[in-house]
Amino acid sequence: MINNKQIVPAFAQMQKWMLLCLLFFCIGCNRRDLTYYExxxxxxxxxxxxxxxxxxxxxxxxxxxxxxxxxxxxxxxxxxxxxxxxxxxxxxxxxxxxxxxxxxxxxSNIAFRGNDGYETLEAYNKNIETQIDRNTDTRIIIGSPEKxxxxxxxxxxxxxxxxxxxxxxxxxxxxxxxxxxxxxxxxxxxxxxRSHEVIAVIRVEGLNNIRSAICRLDGISESIFLATGKTSGQSITQEFPLSHPVFDENSPFNGTLTATFNVFGIDFSENHRLHLEAKLVDGKTVFTGDYDNVKVTEKDNGKGVITIYVEATTDKIPEVKPEGGSGSGFDVDVDGWGDEVDTDIPIE
Structure with a gap:
């Protein structure tokens, strides 16, 4: 039989252990709050x-x-x-x-792949069409990438x-x-x-006969790796509209068309081919030409910003009668040209 003298010391010992456990638990919590951050x-x-x-x-x-x-x-x-x-x-x-x-x-015109890796993250042209040209498949960028x-x-x-x-x-x-x-x-x-601005300047004899025009330039890099700034080995063709007709001084017939667009890179080690497709002022004639006399250069502004210049000269555009009128001449009010601007290009 257990008497009261035996119960009291045992209960006191149990209380002592409970207090010690509680004390250690509180110290542990406080120590964790003091030293542990994520x-x-x-x-x-x-x-x-x-x-x-x-x-x-x-x-x-x-x-x-x-x-x-x-x-x-x-x-x-x-x-x-x-x-x-x-x-x-x-x-x-x-x-x-x-x-x-x-x-x-x-x-709008750039997508990304390889997002999970530092070295594999790659920006590429999103708007690309494959067209059959002379029995070959040509991949053409129809939307210039943003900066x-x-x-x-x-x-x-x-x-x-x-x-x-x-x-x-x-x-x-x-x-x-x-x-x-x-x-x-x-x-x-x-x-x-990681993208570069291109200024294309196309010299045209018979500019007064052109209503609108587009060009395609080959040797354009399809994509670029953001970590290294290196472009992919895959080349592609860039399509861009020409605008801003500027006639030579004292000439109502000859002058230049220009375009400004962005690319991830251009292969400067290759000769480039330019394709021109122009709708003439008679509203029905389409003039096309392919040219290898394309000069591609780059210019650094001294602050790490590189501009690429593309220069080419086309064949003489045939004379046609303007739609709805007689004779020849360039209609400066034709839609699609935009405002006339002066473009400076490097002259050696």
Whole structure:
């Protein structure tokens, strides 16, 4: 039989163990709150001065930063509503980073593939048609890609002591400063062009006989890798409309047509072929010509922005009578030409 003298010490011993367990549990919780964080906050700043994308219209589209863990984990995609600055929280690890203007879905004529890998992320022309030309299949870009710029960074490490820099505990442990002056917690990007502007200048004898015209230029790169800036080995043909007729001084017949469009790249090691298709002012005659006398050059403005110039001279356009009238002459009010502009081209 158990008496009261035996029960009281046993109950007291049980209370003592319960209090000790509770104390250890509370200490463990407080210690975890004090030392355990999952992420570090990183500030991203972007200088777009070398990208050719400083306009307010482009800034309204924002930008995208992609953090690729080098261990092969799932990339983290950050949509930057602020074109020039954003913050992101990253888990511990080492990352390669690609930043580009807009987002994956904000382009009309550009699409992306290989999104899961830093080295495989590739921008390519979305609007491509395959046409049969002289019993061969010709892939033609029918929509010029928009302007694209990108910046990269490799081997950025988020270490354990960087975690939790965005807060401080109730026990007085100060948070790390995440200011732009602290390189451990800030990344600065200077995007470079991944697309290049092309200015095509076509010299025409008999310009007064042309109502509208398009050109096709071969040797255009189909795509570009954002991490390296290298274009793919696949060449394609670019179609573009000609506009802005400018007659030579003291000549009502001869002059130039121009076009401005974007490409990911042009193979400068090859001779290029230009195809011209022009509708004449009589409303029914179509003039076509293929030319190998195409000069392709590039010019750097000294700030890393390269413009590509394409120059060619066509055969003489035949004389035709304008639709609805007699004689010949260029109708400056014909729709499709746009406003007349002066275009400067490099002269050697």
């Amino acid at each position: 992420t570090a906050e990183i500030t991203l700043t972007v200088d777009w001065s070398q990208s050719g994308l400083n306009g307010m219209d482009e800034a309204a589209h924002g930008a995208t930063a992609i953090f690729y863990p080098i261990d092969g984990g799932k990339p983290k995609i950050v949509l930057m509503g602020n074109y020039s600055q954003e913050t992101v929280r990253l888990q511990q690890g080492v990352y390669n980073v690609i930043l580009f203007n807009r987002s994956f879905t904000d382009f 694209l710029a990108a910046a990269t960074l490799t081997g950025f490490a988020v270490t354990e002591d960087m975690l939790g820099n965005y807060t401080q505990t109730t026990y007085g442990k100060a948070a790390h400063s995440a200011t732009a002056g602290n390189e451990r917690y800030a990344l600065h990007f200077v995007p470079q062009k």
